[in-house]
Amino acid sequence: MNISDQKYQEIVDYISGEITEEEKNDFEIWLNTSEQNKKAYQQILRKVLYTRWSLKSTQVNTELEFNKFEKRIGARLRYLSFAAVAASIILLVSIAIPYLLNDQAGENENIAQLVQIEPGKRGAELILSTGESVELREKTKTIKEKDGSLIEIDSLKGIEYSAEEATTPREIYNTLRVSYGQEYDILLADGTRVWLNSGSELKYPVQFVGDKRQVYLKGEAYFDVTPDKEKAFIVDSYGQQVKVYGTEFCVNAYNQNEIKTVLVEGSVGIKANAKSIEAKLQPGELGFANLRTGQTEVTKVNVRPYIAWKDGDFVFENQSLENIMTRLERWYNVKIFFMNEECKAYRFTGDMKRYSDVKDLLYFMQETSNAKFEIKDNAIVVMVK
Numbered sequence: 015m016n017i018s019d020q021k022y023q024e025i026v027d028y029i030s031g032e033i034t035e036e037e038k039n040d041f042e043i044w045l046n047t048s049e050q051n052k053k054a055y056q057q058i059l060r061k062v063l064y065t066r067w068s069l070k071s072t073q074v075n076t077e078l079e080f081n082k083f084e085k086r087i088g089a090r091l092r093y094l095s096f097a098a099v100a101a102s103i104i105l106l107v108s109i110a111i112p113y114l115l116n117d118q119a120g121e122n123e124n125i126a127q128l129v130q131i132e133p134g135k136r137g138a139e140l141i142l143s144t145g146e147s148v149e150l151r152e153k154t155k156t157i158k159e160k161d162g163s164l165i166e167i168d169s170l171k172g173i174e175y176s177a178e179e180a181t182t183p184r185e186i187y188n189t190l191r192v193s194y195g196q197e198y199d200i201l202l203a204d205g206t207r208v209w210l211n212s213g214s215e216l217k218y219p220v221q222f223v224g225d226k227r228q229v230y231l232k233g234e235a236y237f238d239v240t241p242d243k244e245k246a247f248i249v250d251s252y253g254q255q256v257k258v259y260g261t262e263f264c265v266n267a268y269n270q271n272e273i274k275t276v277l278v279e280g281s282v283g284i285k286a287n288a289k290s291i292e293a294k295l296q297p298g299e300l301g302f303a304n305l306r307t308g309q310t311e312v313t314k315v316n317v318r319p320y321i322a323w324k325d326g327d328f329v330f331e332n333q334s335l336e337n338i339m340t341r342l343e344r345w346y347n348v349k350i351f352f353m354n355e356e357c358k359a360y361r362f363t364g365d366m367k368r369y370s371d372v373k374d375l376l377y378f379m380q381e382t383s384n385a386k387f388e389i390k391d392n393a394i395v396v397m398v399k
Contacts, residue, residue, distance in 0.1 A: 017054055021044075022058075024037075024041055024044075025041075025054070025055055025058050025059075026058070028041050029058070029059060131346050131348055131371075131372045131373075131389065131392070131394075132195075132346070133345060133346060133368060133369045133370065133371075133372070134194075134195045134196055134197055134212055134345045134346065134347065134368070135195070135196065135197070136150075136169065136196070136197060136198060137149075137150060137151065137192075137193070137195075137196040137197075137198065138150045138190055138191060138192045138193075138196055138198035138210070139190075139191040139192075139193070140165075140167075140173065140188060140189070140190055140191075141188060141189040141190075141191065142157070142159065142188055143159060143160055143161075143186040143187060143188060143220065144160060148167075150167055150173070150198065153168070153169045154166075154167065154168050154169070155167040159186065159188070159220050160186065161184075161186050161220060161221065163175055163176060163203070163220045163221055164176040165188075165220075171201070172198055172199040172200050172201065173190070173198075173199075173200040173201065174200075174201040175201065175202060175203040175220060175221075176203075184223060185219040185220070185221065185222070185223045185224070186219065186220050186221075187217055187218065187219055187220070188217075188218060188220055189215060189216070189217045189218075190210060190215065190216045190218075191215045192210040192211070192212060192213070192214045192215070192233070193212070193213065193347075194212050194213050194343070194344050194345075194347040195212060195344075195345065195346065195347030196212055197209070197210065197211060197212060197323075198210050200216070202218060202222075202227075202229075203219070203220065203221045203222060204222050204227055204240050204242065204245075204247075205240035206227070206237065206238065206239045206240045206247065207237075207238045208229075208235050208236070208237050208238075209235060209236040209324045210233065210234070210235045211233060211234040211235065211236075211323055211324075211344070212233075212344040212345050212347075213233050213234075213268065213344045214231070214232060214233025214234050214235055215231070215232040215233055216229060216230070216231055216232075216235060217229065217230040217231075218230070222245065224245075225244070225245060226245055226246050226247075226248055227242070227245050227246070227247045227248065228247075228248040228249075228250060229247075229248070229249055229250070230249075230250045230251070231249055231250070231251045231265055231267055232251065232252075232267060232270075233267060233268055234264070234265065234266045234267065234268060234323075235249075235264070235265055236262070236263075236264045236321055236324045237249065237258075237261075237262065237263055237264070237265070238262050239258050239259075239260050239261055239262070239263075239280075240260060241259060241260025242259065242260065243259055246258065246259055247259065247260075249265055251265060251267035251270070251273050252267065252270040252271075252273070252305060253287050253288065253305060254267070254273045254284070254285065254286050254287065254303045254305055255284070255285045256275050256282050256283070256284050256301075257282065257283045257284075257285075257292070258280065258281075258282045258283075259280075260280060261277065261278075261279050261280025261281065261282060262277075262278040262279040262280065263275060263276060263277045263278055263279075263280075263282055263295075264276045264278070264317075264320055264321045264324075266320070270305070271304070271305050271306055272302065272303070272304055272305070273286075273302075273303045273305065274300060274301070274302055274303075274320070275295065275300070275301040275303070276299075276300050276301075276315065276317050276320040276321060277295040277296065277297050277298070277299055277301075277317075278297060278317055278321065279297055280297070281294060281295065281296060281297075282294070282295050282301075283295075284301045284303055284310050285310075286303040286304060286305055286307070286308045286309060286310050287305055287308050289308055290308040290309070290310065293310035293312055294312075295312060298314055298315065298316075298317055299312055299313065299314055299315065300312070300313050300314075300315040300320070316331065319331045319333075322365070323345075323368060326367060326368045326369060327365055327366070327367060327368055328341065328345075328365060328366050328367075328368055328375070329364075329365040330362050330363055330364050330365065331363055332361050332362075332363050333361060333362060333363075334358060334359055334360065334361055335357055335358055335359070335360040335361070335362065335379070335383075335385060335396070336352070336358035336359070338362060338379075339352075339394070339396065342372060342375070342394070345368060346372050347392075348372075348392050348393060348394055349392060349393040349394070350393070350394050350396065351393060351394070351395045351396065352396045352397075353395060353396065353397035353398075354396075354397055354398045356398065357384075357385050357396050357397065357398060360379075360383050360384070360385055362379060362382075362383070364378065372394070373389075376389075376394070384398055384399050385397070385398065385399070386398065386399045
């Protein structure tokens with residue numbers, strides 16, 4: 015199908031958002047007039063999406079993969095150059111996804127199953143000092159701990175602790191347990207806010223007593239620590255300690271032998287174990303602590319891929335398919351099975367909303383690599399095409 019240069023430019027402007035409300039309405043009328051118009055739009059849009067979800071690997075010829083991608087969608091149109099698209103287009107995924115999935119229903123039937131895999135949602139289990147378990151599903155609830163502290167539970171604000179009625183000088187502990195397919199956040203008694211990712215657990219004092227504020231983390235959490243020069247804030251993960259006085263950082267302790275800490279603001283010190291020398295991080299640095307050797311490796315990184323989950327995004331930067339699927343396993347609460355070991359090494363760069371349908375991500379990885387995905391019951395099977 016041939017289109018005029020003017021219409022071609024209108025499609026580009028619509029995708030990039032550089033269009034007035036009146037022009038947008040006129041374009042959408044044109045778009046919905048015929049299936050041919052939709053197909054023209056989809057074909058141009060797919061190249062834009064490819065630049066967003068392009069395969070990054072030293073083992074794969076990306077130009078060859080793109081040519082294969084074009085052949086699969088039966089391209090007939092002139093396209094924007096790869097560089098021009100990457101430089102000028104702001105991708106509107108919310109517009110793109112419905113058209114792409116509808117058009118690919120036949121070719122993509124292994125992904126578009128009737129089985130619906132839901133993204134994660136707010137939820138957690140609170141273990142009180144008495145051992146009592148409270149499922150955090152109610153919209154609002156107030157609990158009184160045995161030291162007199164009030165625990166306010168709100169579906170939007172998470173958990174907040176108040177010391178107004180606290181009477182005991184000794185520390186008692188609560189544990190917040192966030193299962194696969196869940197996320198939650200908490201405001202500790204000192205004003206520190208903590209966001210917990212799926213498959214994580216935080217043990218903490220109801221009130222901080224003494225000369226330090228120490229909590230215990232399994233899994234992954236983002237901390238926004240309230241400054242207190244007199245009381246250091248310490249995050250302990252299997253013996254590794256991150257010591258701060260007021261800062262923002264993320265700790266990933268899913269692997270108890272190799273723990274990652276990314277610093278967003280302030281400064282922190284990391285000790286891989288009790289005998290280790292403290293390693294200092296500056297903003298924009300990653301500390302990789304090996305608990306076996308006691309060594310901490312510090313490197314400069316782009317922090318967004320490490321903390322984007324807190325803001326509702328998945329961001330992958332040259333990550334292996336094995337790593338990506340592990341993250342999806344936790345968030346979507348599914349089982350992952352690799353039929354071929356070589357698939358694990360495929361690498362991707364891209365981002366998506368955490369609350370999107372998992373098929374959106376699987377579709378683009380399947381279209382831009384040699385991997386194939388099938389959804390069976392509550393499992394995702396990965397194989398070579």
